[in-house]
Amino acid sequence: xxxxxxxxxxxxxxxxxxxxxxxxxxxxxxxxxxxxxxxxxxxxxxxxxxxxxxxxxxxxxxxxxxxxxxxxxxxxxxxxxxxxxxxxxxxxxxxxxxxxxxxxxxxxxxxxxxxxxxxxxxxxxxxxxxxxxxxxxxxxxxxxxxxxxxxxxxxxxxxxxxxxxxxxxxxxxxxxxxxxxxxxxxxxxxxxxxxxxxxxxxxxxxxxxxxxxxxxxxxxxxxxxxxxxxxxxxxxxxxxxxxxxxxxxxxxxxxxxxxxxxxxxxxxxxxxxxxxxxxxxxxxxxxxxxxxxxxxxxxxxxxxxxxxxxxxxxxxxxxxxxxxxxxxxxxxxxxxxxx
Amino acid sequence: xxxxxxxxxxxxxxxxxxxxxxxxxxxxxxxxxxxxxxxxxxxxxxxxxxxxxxxxxxxxxxxxxxxxxxxxxxxxxxxxxxxxxxxxxxxxxxxxxxxxxxxxxxxxxxxxxxxxxxxxxxxxxxxxxxxxxxxxxxxxxxxxxxxxxxxxxxxxxxxxxxxxxxxxxxxxxxxxxxxxxxxxxxxxxxxxxxxxxxxxxxxxxxxxxxxxxxxxxxxxxxxxxxxxxxxxxxxxxxxxxxxxxxxxxxxxxxxxxxxxxxxxxxxxxxxxxxxxxxxxxxxxxxxxxxxxxxxxxxxxxxxxxxxxxxxxxxxxxxxxxxxxxxxxxxxxxxxxxxx
DNA sequence: TTGAAAGCGATACCAG
DNA sequence: CTGGTATCGCTTTCAA
Numbered sequence: 001x002x003x004x005x006x007x008x009x010x011x012x013x014x015x016x017x018x019x020x021x022x023x024x025x026x027x028x029x030x031x032x033x034x035x036x037x038x039x040x041x042x043x044x045x046x047x048x049x050x051x052x053x054x055x056x057x058x059x060x061x062x063x064x065x066x067x068x069x070x071x072x073x074x075x076x077x078x079x080x081x082x083x084x085x086x087x088x089x090x091x092x093x094x095x096x097x098x099x100x101x102x103x104x105x106x107x108x109x110x111x112x113x114x115x116x117x118x119x120x121x122x123x124x125x126x127x128x129x130x131x132x133x134x135x136x137x138x139x140x141x142x143x144x145x146x147x148x149x150x151x152x153x154x155x156x157x158x159x160x161x162x163x164x165x166x167x168x169x170x171x172x173x174x175x176x177x178x179x180x181x182x183x184x185x186x187x188x189x190x191x192x193x194x195x196x197x198x199x200x201x202x203x204x205x206x207x208x209x210x211x212x213x214x215x216x217x218x219x220x221x222x223x224x225x226x227x228x229x230x231x232x233x234x235x236x237x238x239x240x241x242x243x244x245x246x247x248x249x250x251x252x253x254x255x256x257x258x259x260x261x262x263x264x265x266x267x268x269x270x271x272x273x274x275x276x277x278x279x280x281x282x283x284x285x286x287x288x289x290x291x292x293x294x295x296x297x298x299x300x301x302x303x304x305x306x307x308x309x310x311x312x313x314x315x316x317x318x319x320x321x322x323x324x325x326x327x328x329x330x331x332x333x334x335x336x337x338x339x
Numbered sequence: 340x341x342x343x344x345x346x347x348x349x350x351x352x353x354x355x356x357x358x359x360x361x362x363x364x365x366x367x368x369x370x371x372x373x374x375x376x377x378x379x380x381x382x383x384x385x386x387x388x389x390x391x392x393x394x395x396x397x398x399x400x401x402x403x404x405x406x407x408x409x410x411x412x413x414x415x416x417x418x419x420x421x422x423x424x425x426x427x428x429x430x431x432x433x434x435x436x437x438x439x440x441x442x443x444x445x446x447x448x449x450x451x452x453x454x455x456x457x458x459x460x461x462x463x464x465x466x467x468x469x470x471x472x473x474x475x476x477x478x479x480x481x482x483x484x485x486x487x488x489x490x491x492x493x494x495x496x497x498x499x500x501x502x503x504x505x506x507x508x509x510x511x512x513x514x515x516x517x518x519x520x521x522x523x524x525x526x527x528x529x530x531x532x533x534x535x536x537x538x539x540x541x542x543x544x545x546x547x548x549x550x551x552x553x554x555x556x557x558x559x560x561x562x563x564x565x566x567x568x569x570x571x572x573x574x575x576x577x578x579x580x581x582x583x584x585x586x587x588x589x590x591x592x593x594x595x596x597x598x599x600x601x602x603x604x605x606x607x608x609x610x611x612x613x614x615x616x617x618x619x620x621x622x623x624x625x626x627x628x629x630x631x632x633x634x635x636x637x638x639x640x641x642x643x644x645x646x647x648x649x650x651x652x653x654x655x656x657x658x659x660x661x662x663x664x665x666x667x668x669x670x671x672x673x674x675x676x677x678x
Numbered sequence: 679t680t681g682a683a684a685g686c687g688a689t690a691c692c693a694g
Numbered sequence: 695c696t697g698g699t700a701t702c703g704c705t706t707t708c709a710a
Contacts, residue, residue, distance in 0.1 A: 001687065011697045016689060024695055047394065047449045048687035050386035051702045057448065065414045066610070074431065075404045082433040087444040090429035092413065094421040105426040109396060110386045217610075246614065253615035271405070271556075275585065276592035277616045340703060350681045355705060363679060387703035390686045 001042065008036035019044055020053075050110040056086050058113045058298060059106030063093040064215070068270035069241060069287050070117060073138060076291025077115065086112070093118065100125060107133060113298040115291075119188040120181070134301035136294045141187045141311075148297040149311045152285035154189045157316035158196035161238050161265045161283050164318055166204065169327035170236040170263060173201070174209035174227060176248060177240035190240050193267065197238065209234060213244065220244055225251035228262065235262060235327045242266035242273050242282055249278065249323065259323040269319050279322035286314055340381065347375035358383055359392075389449040395425050397452045397637060398445030402432040403554070407609035408580060408626050409456065412477060415630025416454065423638075425451070432457065439464060446472060452637040454630075458527040459520070473640035475633045480526045480650075487636040488650045491624035493528045496655035497535035500577050500604045500622050503657055505543065508666035509575040509602060512540070513548035513566060515587060516579035529579050532606065536577065548573060552583065559583055564590035567601065574601060574666045581605035581612050581621055588617065588662065598662040608658050618661035625653055 005012045010029060017025050018033040036042070046055055060077055062070045074090060081088050089111065091102050099118035106114055113134040116126065123142045129135055130146035138150045165173050175197045178190050186195045194210070201208045209231070213223035224247045227234070239245035245266030252262055259279075266273060269284035293312055300306040344351045349368060356364050357372040375381070385394055399416055401409050413429060420427050428450065430441050438457035445453055452473040455465065462481045468474055469485035477489045504512050514536045517529050525534045533549070540547045548570070552562035563586045566573070578584035584605030591601055598618075605612060608623035632651050639645040 012688080013690080013697060013699090014695090017696095020689085022690095026695060029696080043443065043447055045390075045449065045687060046447045047386045047389035048702095049689075051384075051390065051687080051704090052689040055386065055448070065410055065417060071404055071410070078404060078431045078433050082436060087430055087441075087448070089448075090431065091426055092417045092429065094417050097421060102426075104382065108382055108385045109394070109426070109428075110384065246611075250615055272585075272611055275617075276589055278614075351704080352681065352683095352706080353679090356680095359705085361705095365679060368679080384703060387686090388705075390688090390703080391705040 001044070004033065004036045004040055004042045007040060008032045054112045054302075055110045057089050057109070057111045058086050058115070058295070058302075059103075059109070059111035060088055060090045060115045061093070061099075061102045061106060061117060062090065063098045063118045065092045067243060068272065069243075069268040069285075072268075072270065072287025073117065073291035073294075076288030076293075077295050078291075079288070080292035080295040103129060113302050115294045115298065119190075123187075134298050136297050138290055138294055139189050141192065144309050144311070146309065148294075148301070148309055150290050150294045150297065150314070151311070152189075152290070152314040152316050154192035154316075155196045157267060157283040157285060158193045158238075159200065160316060160318040161267065162197065162200050164281070164320065164324060165236045165238065165263060165265060168236075168263065168324060171206055171327070172209070172231075172234045173206065173236045173238055174211060174231075174234045175238050175240070176211050176213065176224060176227065176244050178244075179212040179214055193240055217243075217247065220247040221250060224248045225254065228252060228255055228257065233329075235329070236324070237262060237264050239264065239266045242268040242270045242280060245280055245282065245323075246272070246278065249280070260325060261328070263324040263327070265324050273319070273321070281321045281324035282319050283316045284319050285316045290314060340383070343372065343375045343379055343381045346379060347371045393451045393641075394449045396428050396448070396450045397425050397454070397634070397641075398442075398448070398450035399427055399429045399454045400432070400438075400441045400445060400456060401429065402437045402457045404431045406582060407611065408582075408607040408624075411607075411609065411626025412456065412630035412633075415627030415632075416634050417630075418627070419631035419634040442468060452641050454633045454637065458529075462526075473637050475636050477629055477633055478528050480531065483648050483650070485648065487633075487640070487648055489629050489633045489636065489653070490650070491528075491629070491653040491655050493531035493655075494535045496606060496622040496624060497532045497577075498539065499655060499657040500606065501536065501539050503620070503659065503663060504575045504577065504602060504604060507575075507602065507663060510545055510666070511548070511570075511573045512545065512575045512577055513550060513570075513573045514577050514579070515550045515552065515563060515566065515583050517583075518551040518553055532579055556586065559586040560589060563587045564593065567591060567594055567596065572668075574668070575663070576601060576603050578603065578605045581607040581609045581619060584619055584621065584662075585611070585617065588619070599664060600667070602663040602666070604663050612658070612660070620660045620663035621658050622655045623658050624655045629653060 001012055001015055005015050015033055018030050078088050091106050093102050099121045115136050117138045119140055127146045135147035141151050142149055177194050186192050198208055211227045213220045228251050237248050245264050248264050266280050266282040269282045272278055273280040273282050340351055340354055344354050354372055357369050417427050430445050432441050438460045454475050456477045458479055466485045474486035480490050481488055516533050525531050537547055550566045552559045567590050576587050584603050587603050605619050605621040608621045611617055612619035612621050
């Protein structure tokens with residue numbers, strides 16, 4: 001920067017102002033400085049800028065890279081940030097090392113704002129973190145004071161899925177979900193979906209059939225397969241998200257069954273769900289919109305336009321595809337042969 | 340840091356040494372300082388550290404978030420970095436804004452090392468960039484001097500796919516690939532696959548059938564569908580990568596055809612390829628290993644263990660699944676009805 | 679082994 | 695409108 005200042009015959013301060021196009025620079029000076037910048041191929045060091053001002057980076061913490069729904073969120077955020085002077089820095093969690101440590105890593109790097117997705121970070125911890133920098137949490141329905149949230153209406157989405165299956169005549173509807181910490185009140189997406197499932201089955205006088213699985217794809221598959229082979233009375237599965245649902249489809253296929261025998265409905269509407277070979281009925285929660293909205297909320301805070309919390313909620317929509325079909329008693333109709 | 344120094348009754352320099360566990364600190368001092376760090380919950384600011392030393396961040400540039408193969412690379416890199424003091428910062432390209440600008444953004448943020456995936460960045464530019472910081476390029480077979488490369492043997496992989504189809508009796512084998520800049524010699528994965536396809540069809544006396552598509556999923560689908568409906572003599576498609584292959588499967592399904600009529604082989608072995616409903620034959624290039632290897636090469640340079648370029652090449656393997664079947668003349672056998 | 683002081687490259691305040 | 699200067703938080707000599 002000193003070089004640029006010398007080349008243009010001005011002071012460092014002036015160069016700084018031109019870069020930030022701050023108030024108080026004459027046109028003559030601006031042109032000279034910009035010419036010098038061009039000529040020397042000067043690029044400001046973000047690290048140095050970050051010490052006094054901002055880093056022009058916004059951090060996006062995600063617990064898991066393999067999840068297509070999270071990918072949609074990332075895409076929405078990245079697209080919304082395109083053309084701005086900010087760069088999106090995505091920091092993935094790795095196995096157990098997820099959530100708070102990753103968020104701290106990003107905060108240590110002086111990002112100007114932070115988007116968090118990990119459901120297991122506690123609200124109290126996030127409130128503290130949000131005292132230091134703007135934070136948006138995606139997914140959890142927190143009643144936060146210092147940070148914003150972007151959620152979808154998991155209760156409504158679950159109702160859409162279950163009402164759809166009931167309308168098709170299903171009564172033995174299982175719910176496959178992730179193992180999770182108990183929480184009161186439920187605020188994570190999967191806890192809310194589970195709760196809503198429990199309420200709806202109870203209201204309808206149906207027996208709840210709940211199966212829990214871990215994160216590893218192999219475990220999900222094993223649990224799905226065990227569930228499908230253990231109880232032939234089940235005619236439909238509502239899966240906590242599409243990746244689980246697709247594991248159910250895999251288990252069905254491997255057992256020589258199909259969605260004619262067992263209907264499957266997922267949640268998220270990941271891209272592959274719409275593929276004709278998969279054709280998964282699901283609830284869309286518009287991941288790209290969520291990512292984009294998170295950036296917008298963050299920018300409002302970064303620019304100082306807003307200091308009070310906002311809780312933005314998306315209305316999910318049902319996508320009916322081939323994996324949900326009218327109920328048949330499976331024990332009667334199934335053929336046990338591959339089609 | 341001043342606070343910590345005061346609390347421990349030592350100098351800033353001493354605290355710094357403890358943090359970096361540098362040479363020349365007594366045990367007594369270390370314990371006192373560590374206690375103070377604990378007590379005050381002190382966390383060093385990376386931005387300040389970056390000004391003098393390193394940022395403990397390594398940058399990963401990817402052109403596109405929606406590509407499952409790139410996701411595998413990211414996962415491999417993230418996993419390999421787990422437990423180290425480095426944080427992976429993934430910077431996605433957005434639409435046109437990809438490649439060089441994103442790499443510059445990362446370099447401006449003083450990352451300690453950089454992994455690049457964009458094929459369109461020129462070798463000359465990368466050589467210059469690699470003068471400033473360690474760089475590993477994934478995918479392109481450059482004969483680089485200042486940066487390392489991680490590639491898979493695209494020629495061998497293409498041979499695996501095409502030999503497989505030939506063995507199944509196919510002679511009308513189309514190749515669906517991405518539109519790309521001409522380059523001499525070919526160094527990008529898709530250019531090499533195309534070249535190998537051209538050589539093999541020529542050697543076998545077969546007519547080359549080459550179809551180009553853009554990046555947008557809709558365009559890929561349209562091209563695939565047009566190809567499938569235009570020329571019924573085609574009995575097999577070798578797609579440049581799995582996502583293209585899956586679009587071909589979609590087009591086939593929508594046309595009332597299946598892989599009994601047209602065999603499809605992809606490249607990458609993305610997770611969904613192994614799903615029984617998709618069952619895509621493909622060439623695995625072990626994306627996770629590539630990502631992990633890139634981190635390893637980078638770390639060797641960051642630690643100063645190595646300064647000469649390495650070009651690491653992975654041996655691809657064929658994964659035979661249901662989408663490749665013995666050739667039938669499609670015009671004779673097809674039924675044009677949905678099954 | 680420890681402490682003091684000089685930067686790193688920008689920003690921001692305050693005179694001129 | 696412009697230039698000088700203190701400053702951010704850390705690393706890194708260099709003496710003691």
